[in-house]
Amino acid sequence: MNTVEEWASCITVEQLDDDPYPIYARMRHEAPVCFVPAVGLWFVTRWADVDFAASNVDLIDSSVTPSPLNRVMGGPSILVLDGEPQKKLRAMLDPSLRPRVVEATSPDLVSPIVERLLDTIADRGEAELMSEYFEPISVLSLGSMLGLAEIDGDTLRRWFHGLAQGAINFEDDPARWEVADATGEEIDRTLMPILERLWKTPDSCTIATMLQHAEGSFDERVAVILPTLKVILLGGMQEPGHAAGTTVAGLLESGHAAAVAADPAGLVRDAIEEGLRWVAPIGTQTRRVKVETELGGVRLPVGANLGALVSSANRDEEVWGPTANAFDLYRPKRNHGAFGFGPHFCSGHHFSRVQMRIAVQQLFERIPGLQSDPERPPRFNGWEFRAPQHLHVQWKA
Numbered sequence: 001m002n003t004v005e006e007w008a009s010c011i012t013v014e015q016l017d018d019d020p021y022p023i024y025a026r027m028r029h030e031a032p033v034c035f036v037p038a039v040g041l042w043f044v045t046r047w048a049d050v051d052f053a054a055s056n057v058d059l060i061d062s063s064v065t066p067s068p069l070n071r072v073m074g075g076p077s078i079l080v081l082d083g084e085p086q087k088k089l090r091a092m093l094d095p096s097l098r099p100r101v102v103e104a105t106s107p108d109l110v111s112p113i114v115e116r117l118l119d120t121i122a123d124r125g126e127a128e129l130m131s132e133y134f135e136p137i138s139v140l141s142l143g144s145m146l147g148l149a150e151i152d153g154d155t156l157r158r159w160f161h162g163l164a165q166g167a168i169n170f171e172d173d174p175a176r177w178e179v180a181d182a183t184g185e186e187i188d189r190t191l192m193p194i195l196e197r198l199w200k201t202p203d204s205c206t207i208a209t210m211l212q213h214a215e216g217s218f219d220e221r222v223a224v225i226l227p228t229l230k231v232i233l234l235g236g237m238q239e240p241g242h243a244a245g246t247t248v249a250g251l252l253e254s255g256h257a258a259a260v261a262a263d264p265a266g267l268v269r270d271a272i273e274e275g276l277r278w279v280a281p282i283g284t285q286t287r288r289v290k291v292e293t294e295l296g297g298v299r300l301p302v303g304a305n306l307g308a309l310v311s312s313a314n315r316d317e318e319v320w321g322p323t324a325n326a327f328d329l330y331r332p333k334r335n336h337g338a339f340g341f342g343p344h345f346c347s348g349h350h351f352s353r354v355q356m357r358i359a360v361q362q363l364f365e366r367i368p369g370l371q372s373d374p375e376r377p378p379r380f381n382g383w384e385f386r387a388p389q390h391l392h393v394q395w396k397a
Helices: 004-009 012-016 021-030 045-054 070-074 083-097 098-120 129-147 153-167 174-199 207-214 218-254 257-262 264-278 349-366
Strands: 031-038 039-045 126-129 284-289 293-295 296-299 305-309 380-381 387-390 392-394
Touching: 004 021, 004 031, 012 083, 012 218, 031 296, 039 045, 039 296, 045 284, 045 293, 045 305, 070 153, 070 174, 083 098, 083 207, 083 218, 098 129, 098 349, 126 129, 129 153, 129 218, 129 349, 129 387, 153 218, 174 207, 174 218, 218 257, 218 264, 218 349, 218 387, 257 264, 257 349, 264 349, 293 380
Parallel strands: 039 305
Antiparallel strands: 031 039, 126 392, 284 305, 293 296, 380 387
């Protein structure tokens, strides 16, 4: 290819899903803001530019058009709103997600789930940690906090995988829409009686809190909060389990697992933060140019849709140095971008971190000599949502 633009025009979704990091690296060096026709987005790849694109809502906002998020969530959600509407939705969530509340209530919610799942695998000497451990912890913990404890873990996992098919569908694949649309309709049917019950007899769960803080009639409140509930079912149920699995994969690949095994309580937080940086479970904040703006040396017209790539920013060599691609437990501490930039920074980041901390710490405390299965190494997939598709491990039972 003669130019980076010609090269970018040939990038496929399959290439991005397989491994986007070499693509991002070339863009950071040669074309930090670069249009990728396969997904209809200008990729923003450097840390400073990602931060700018996600933080300056007067110039670049969240109203991406067309956006797969509006269709899959069934309406405007917290992800695509800015200003006062977004602040109102965050205010509905904040009471149950404040750090003090999370630290006081979450361990009693998460630990029994972790212990029960560890009981089922501890004597086997092998497990596939994504489907048997990390994803169930993620969905069951958040389900209980939301007020969905009556819904089983397999259903919740199927929901977030189904919603993800629509959320990443910038290529407008009909097969993905079929899965996502059916999932959204099933969620609506299942949640409506729960919403009605929590409206009539509220408790302290997140859904009841959101209903109480919304405005208008019951139907008006549901119309406002249901799309954001689907965002939580997607990102909130996916991010902690996937990031925890990524962290363990990184520890095993880098040789740092033994250090964490020797001091789980002391090193688990550093391990999790490095896992989040190394492979961001949610890799993109989508944005739309509101006022003609120059970014990364490119003049972007009004209406241009951007993919502000937090996953690329988290490996920007200008920020993280020449070892940015490596998992390094002892990397000097600084903030990463896995929970987003600007006013759309993830509301549930503290609850996610508590889930990951408990899951990873108790895994290393309970399972001695954890190692990868050499016959089935972890395989990552995805560019917007990236995690090990499987994480087969072994130990002496």
